Amino acid sequence: MSAVDFSDPATIAFLAAALQAAGVDGIEIEQSTRKVRIVVERDAPGAAPLVQTLQTSPGATQLEVVTAPMAGIFGANHPESPAPSSKPPRKVAAGETLGFIRIGSVLLPVKATQPGMLTGRVAKDGTVVGYGDPLFEIELRP
Amino acid sequence: MIEIVDTGPFNTIQDLGRPGYRNIGVTASGAMDPLALKIANLLVGNDEGDAAIEVQTFPFRLRFRETTVFAVTGGGNATLDGVALPPWWMQTAGAGQCLELRPSPASARAYIAFGGGVDVPPVMGSRSTSLRGAFGGIDGRFLKKDDTLRLGEPAGTLPADGLGAVPPAKALAEFFPNAPDGTLLIRALPAGEHDLFGADAERFWSQSWKISSQSDRTGYRLSGEPVRLPASVEMRSYGIVPGVVQVPPGGEPIVQMSDANTAGGYPKIAGVLEADLWRLGQARIGSRLHFVRSSHAEARALDRALADYVEDVRNTSQMVARALKTIAGR
Amino acid sequence: MTSSMPQPADRSADALAKQPPSTPAHRRQAHISTIGARAFLLEAPGDFDLPAQRRIWALARALGHWDDLGEIVPGMTNLLAIFKTTPEDPDAVTTRLLDAWERAESIDIKGKTIEIGVHYGGEHAIDLAELSNRSGLSAREVVRLHYEGTYTVFALGSAPGFGYLHGLDPRIHMPRKTVPSLNMARGCVTIGGMQTGVAVLTGPNGWNSIGFADLQMFDPTADVPAIMAPGDTVRFLPERIEL
Numbered sequence: 001m002s003a004v005d006f007s008d009p010a011t012i013a014f015l016a017a018a019l020q021a022a023g024v025d026g027i028e029i030e031q032s033t034r035k036v037r038i039v040v041e042r043d044a045p046g047a048a049p050l051v052q053t054l055q056t057s058p059g060a061t062q063l064e065v066v067t068a069p070m071a072g073i074f075g076a077n078h079p080e081s082p083a084p085s086s087k088p089p090r091k092v093a094a095g096e097t098l099g100f101i102r103i104g105s106v107l108l109p110v111k112a113t114q115p116g117m118l119t120g121r122v123a124k125d126g127t128v129v130g131y132g133d134p135l136f137e138i139e140l141r142p
Numbered sequence: 143m144i145e146i147v148d149t150g151p152f153n154t155i156q157d158l159g160r161p162g163y164r165n166i167g168v169t170a171s172g173a174m175d176p177l178a179l180k181i182a183n184l185l186v187g188n189d190e191g192d193a194a195i196e197v198q199t200f201p202f203r204l205r206f207r208e209t210t211v212f213a214v215t216g217g218g219n220a221t222l223d224g225v226a227l228p229p230w231w232m233q234t235a236g237a238g239q240c241l242e243l244r245p246s247p248a249s250a251r252a253y254i255a256f257g258g259g260v261d262v263p264p265v266m267g268s269r270s271t272s273l274r275g276a277f278g279g280i281d282g283r284f285l286k287k288d289d290t291l292r293l294g295e296p297a298g299t300l301p302a303d304g305l306g307a308v309p310p311a312k313a314l315a316e317f318f319p320n321a322p323d324g325t326l327l328i329r330a331l332p333a334g335e336h337d338l339f340g341a342d343a344e345r346f347w348s349q350s351w352k353i354s355s356q357s358d359r360t361g362y363r364l365s366g367e368p369v370r371l372p373a374s375v376e377m378r379s380y381g382i383v384p385g386v387v388q389v390p391p392g393g394e395p396i397v398q399m400s401d402a403n404t405a406g407g408y409p410k411i412a413g414v415l416e417a418d419l420w421r422l423g424q425a426r427i428g429s430r431l432h433f434v435r436s437s438h439a440e441a442r443a444l445d446r447a448l449a450d451y452v453e454d455v456r457n458t459s460q461m462v463a464r465a466l467k468t469i470a471g472r
Numbered sequence: 473m474t475s476s477m478p479q480p481a482d483r484s485a486d487a488l489a490k491q492p493p494s495t496p497a498h499r500r501q502a503h504i505s506t507i508g509a510r511a512f513l514l515e516a517p518g519d520f521d522l523p524a525q526r527r528i529w530a531l532a533r534a535l536g537h538w539d540d541l542g543e544i545v546p547g548m549t550n551l552l553a554i555f556k557t558t559p560e561d562p563d564a565v566t567t568r569l570l571d572a573w574e575r576a577e578s579i580d581i582k583g584k585t586i587e588i589g590v591h592y593g594g595e596h597a598i599d600l601a602e603l604s605n606r607s608g609l610s611a612r613e614v615v616r617l618h619y620e621g622t623y624t625v626f627a628l629g630s631a632p633g634f635g636y637l638h639g640l641d642p643r644i645h646m647p648r649k650t651v652p653s654l655n656m657a658r659g660c661v662t663i664g665g666m667q668t669g670v671a672v673l674t675g676p677n678g679w680n681s682i683g684f685a686d687l688q689m690f691d692p693t694a695d696v697p698a699i700m701a702p703g704d705t706v707r708f709l710p711e712r713i714e715l
Contacts, residue, residue, distance in 0.1 A: 069303070070465060078228045079312045097228065100306075104458040105313050105451055107228070107306040108466075131469070164545040164552075165532075166628045166698040167672075167690075265692050274673065275632045277692040334505035334513060376495045378520055379629060379636065381545030381552030385508045405547060405629030413507035416558070441509035441558045 064114045065122075066136040068129040072101035072108065075125050079107075088118045089139075098136050101129065116140040143207040144256065146289040147240065150199025152358070155260050155279035155291075156253075156400075158191040160268035164381055164404040171270040171278065174198075174251050174359060174400050174423030177448060178216035178230075181307050182255035184456045185213040185232035187297035187463075192259030193269035195285065197252040198359075200245040204254070206235040210293065211257035211300050214241075215307070217249025217424060233304040248311075249424040257296030273359070274401060301466045307455045310420075310448075317447040318421060321432060325350050326425055329418050329436035329444070333386065335375060335409035342369035342393075346411055350430045351395065357427055359401040364431075368393025375409055382406040385414035385422070387433070397422065417444035496520075496549065502573045504566045509558040510542075514569050516549040520666070522638060523578055524549040525626050529702055530576035546627045546702060548636065581703025583625065588661075588670065588706060590619065592683035593714035596660050598653065599680035600715075603646050603663065611715050617641040618661075618682060618708060623668065625704040633690030634672045635700035642666070652678035659684050661708065 068074065076099040092098065092112045099110040099121075112118070116138040123135045156179065159172020173179035173196055180190040195204075197218060206212075213232035214220040220227040221242050222235055235241065243252050262269050262279055271279025280289060311318070320326055336343055351364035370393045382388075386398045388408035397414065398406070400423070414422060415436055425431060496503070499517035506512055514531070516524045525548075532546045535553055543554040559565045592615040593600060604611045623637035630636075640663065648664045653676065656662075660671040662679035671677055672689045685708075689699050700706070 070462065070469075078306075080229050080309050100228075102308065103462055105308045105454040106458040106462055107308060108301065108462060109228075109303050109306075111303055161554075162543055163632075163697075164543055164629070166632065167630055167634045168632045168692075168697070266697065272632075272692075275690075275692060331506055331509060333507050334503075334515075376497060378496065378515075378548035378550060379627075380513055380515075380547040380550045381511075381629065383507055383511045383552070383554060403630055404545065405627075410507065413509075413511065415509050417509075436509075438509050438558060438560070438562045442560065445558050 062140040063119075064116065064138040064140055065134045066098060066110060066113055066138060068101055068123075068131055068133045068135055069108055069110065070101055070103065071130045072103040072128070074110075074123045074127055074129045074135060075100050075102060076121060077125070088120055090118050092116065092118045092138060110135055112136075112138060114138060114140055143293065144210065144291050145205045145207060146203075146285050146287055146291070147205050148201060148203040149197075149285050149287060150202065151284055152199050153195065153197045153202060153285045154271035154273070155193050155262055155285070156196040156270045157193040157259075157268055159270050159400065160266050160272075160278075163266055164383075167404050168266065169272060169274055169401055169404055170384070171268070171272050172400050173253065173270075175216050175249075175253065175420045176423075177310055177420040177452070178251070178253045178424075179255070180452055181230060181310075181455055182213040182215040182253045183259070184452070184459060185215070185230075185305060185307060186211045186255050186257045187300055187460075188255060188257065188259050190452065190456070192255065192294070193262065193279075194253050194255040194260060195291075197243055197254065198250060200243055202243045202252075203240060205240050206237060207290075208237045210235050211296055212241065213255045214243065214252055215255075215309075216252045217246045218243040218252030219246050220252070227304075228306050230309045231304060231306040232300065234300070234302065250426045251424060256293045257300070258294030261292040261294045272401075274403075298463070299467060300463055305459060305462065307459075310451060313451055314447055317444055318418070324430075326421060326429065326431040327434050328422055328431050329415045329440060330385075330387065330412040330433045331415070331436055331438075331441075333410040333413045334380075335371070335389075336411050338371055338375060338409070339369055339389070339411055340372055342371075343411065345369050346395070347433055347435055350432045352430050353425055353427050354394075355427050359399055361396050361398045361402055362422070362425070364395045364397065366394065369395070369411065371409060377407045377409060379405045379407050382410075383413075385416065385419050386410050387412040387414065399423065415441045415444060417441060417448055420448075502570055504569055506562065507552070509562075510555045512553045512555070512562075512565055512569060514551050514553070514573060516573075518549075520549055522624060525624075525638070526578040526580060527573070527576050528627075529581055530579040531573055532702075533579065534572050534576055545629070547629065548626060581701075583701060583704035585705040585707065586700060588685045588687055588708050589711040590661050590683045590685045590708045591712045591714065592619070592661075592710055594684065594712075596657060596684035597682050597714075598656075599646075599649075599663075600682045603644060603680055603682060606646060607644055609643065612713070614644055614682065615710065615713055615715075617644050618663075618668070619710045621668075621708070623706040623708075625700045625702050625706060626667075627702055628698055628700060631671075631673045632692070633698035633700065635669060635689075635698075635704070635706070637668045637706055638666075640666055640668050646680050648678040649680065652676045653681070656681060657684070659686055661685050 101108045120137040156173040159170040161170045276282035351366040354363045356363040542556040545552040623639040625635040656677035660681040661683040664679035
């Protein structure tokens with residue numbers, strides 16, 4: 001079976017529409033040398049989906065995805081410190097607080113699971129996320 | 143067990159105080175910001191009125207002798223072994239770790255609660271330090287370096303990664319607004335001698351007052367354009383509560399706070415709503431406040447907003463702890 | 473700010489003569505005002521005297537049955553009622569309190585009699601000379617008038633266990649000081665306006681000291697922490713007079 005070409009916008013658009021119709025927020029597809037992640041905006045149907053191509057070829061950096069510890073409203077900053085913490089990419093330590101999940105008046109921390117380079121933030125501030133939803137990516141340097 | 147490594151003067155053990163003894167002259171004492179005390183306790187799984195440390199002079203440092211769940215709320219910038227904690231936060235410290243609090247610009251007082259609460263003997267139903275009566279807390283005195291404090295039995299397991307509360311200034315912003323220039327707006331009702339101040343009564347409400355350096359847990363002296371009675375008035379000693387705004391002959395008001403005397407004899411111009419006392423308790427020396435005439439209806443709405451917030455923190459933090467435990471067990 | 477703010481009370485008779493009509497002595501009805509949203513102060517009309525205070529005691533007893541009250545603090549011919557939660561209708565509270573006041577019959581609390589031995593004069597009697605000057609009486613006469621009196625505990629307040637004692641001979645009334653003594657000792661026997669009392673804490677104090685009593689008035693660990701209670705009778709016994 002031939003590999004699907006994820007560089008083709010038509011393919012992405014087709015998959016995004018299928019995801020939206022199924023009420024799914026995103027999908028990760030792993031091929032032999034790379035991983036593709038497609039995330040659709042739940043609150044903005046029709047908006048361009050976020051497509052990330054993640055290299056998984058041997059010798060390349062490994063990517064750790066930090067996920068939501070519980071369902072709630074995501075925010076990268078504490079509600080009382082409006083100044084954004086330094087933007088990615090930046091080095092993070094294991095256990096470092098990267099963001100927060102707000103559940104009512106309670107805040108849960110989202111912590112780096114591994115030390116590495118914080119390269120991206122997947123979720124947007126103020127969005128409702130579910131348990132296990134991807135929030136941050138950390139590149140693990142070998 | 144925890145150990146006080148470094149403290150300024152005036153830091154004490156407080157809970158929600160010992161109301162009920164004003165009729166024998168005993169000051170209620172208790173946290174200047176009871177809301178912050180309650181939230182700190184709820185975050186560590188305690189009853190809302192357990193005893194905690196009130197820090198009003200910084201820096202303050204303590205060391206944990208064993209693994210301990212703690213929370214810091216109110217003011218103060220906290221670090222655990224140099225790593226900053228978010229505001230209004232609960233975390234678990236390991237034996238030997240050091241918690242440090244430095245002052246924060248917005249709030250005057252920080253509360254440190256511990257799982258199980260600070261275990262000092264209750265006196266007349268409270269563990270609050272009564273400085274005036276020299277009892278409660280540790281022998282009725284301020285904390286000092288090298289003091290060690292025993293803690294009670296902590297309640298169940300709490301989220302290992304820590305947990306916080308959305309600070310009330312954010313969560314309740316619509317109920318507790320400040321003026322655009324940052325002046326604290328404090329809701330109050332006219333008190334007994336208000337109308338005797340005549341035209342000066344209006345000046346009391348219309349100007350902004352500065353909290354003078356002669357302010358502490360007993361009360362705040364305010365500076366501004368004096369307000370005076372046109373004629374002296376016979377005053378008979380009457381029972382007072384925190385929030386009463388009295389006007390001594392000099393014309394600069396005094397707001398009585400947690401360690402206030404139980405009786406007073408100065409003319410009283412206003413009384414701060416109970417629901418706004420926690421904000422007054424966090425007001426810093428040198429900051430400004432403006433009294434806003436309020437109503438019982440507004441007071442009830444504010445009481446309800448505060449109660450709802452406390453209940454939400456209580457219920458949601460427990461729910462989150464249970465859910466995380468379930469997830470971890472899968 | 474010090475831990476104790478001087479609180480003047482009970483001005484002299486001539487200050488009273490210039491009173492506006494909105495003060496207790498000139499009222500015919502009890503008056504209600506608020507402190508914050510939960511505390512209501514009822515002030516008895518008329519003179520500062522024992523009959524008025526007896527009715528305040530009766531009111532305090534009646535209010536003891538109100539479940540919505542958190543605390544009842546009798547003062548000098550007044551009473552502060554502190555509600556557990558903010559009442560919905562403050563006018564209804566005012567009406568309830570006034571009704572309770574109208575129904576309150578004067579009661580005579582059968583209190584205990586407390587005898588307090590006093591060392592008059594000496595190092596703690598820092599204001600005896602001034603009181604003697606002001607009254608035109610000898611120091612010995614001032615002391616005699618003080619220990620010959622029979623006093624009633626009107627209320628407790630200001631400091632733990634401190635009793636405001638009523639019944640001082642008018643010849644030795646003395647206004648409180650405008651500048652308080654900064655470090656008056658616990659145990660000082662003092663006069664403030666038309667009242668007398670025994671200091672229970674060492675610290676700033678605006679009353680005038682004429683002697684010293686070695687008696688602990690308050691023990692926070694006791695079942696009944698304060699020795700005095702409203703309605704008690706107090707007598708001072710001259711154990712020693714040092715002039």
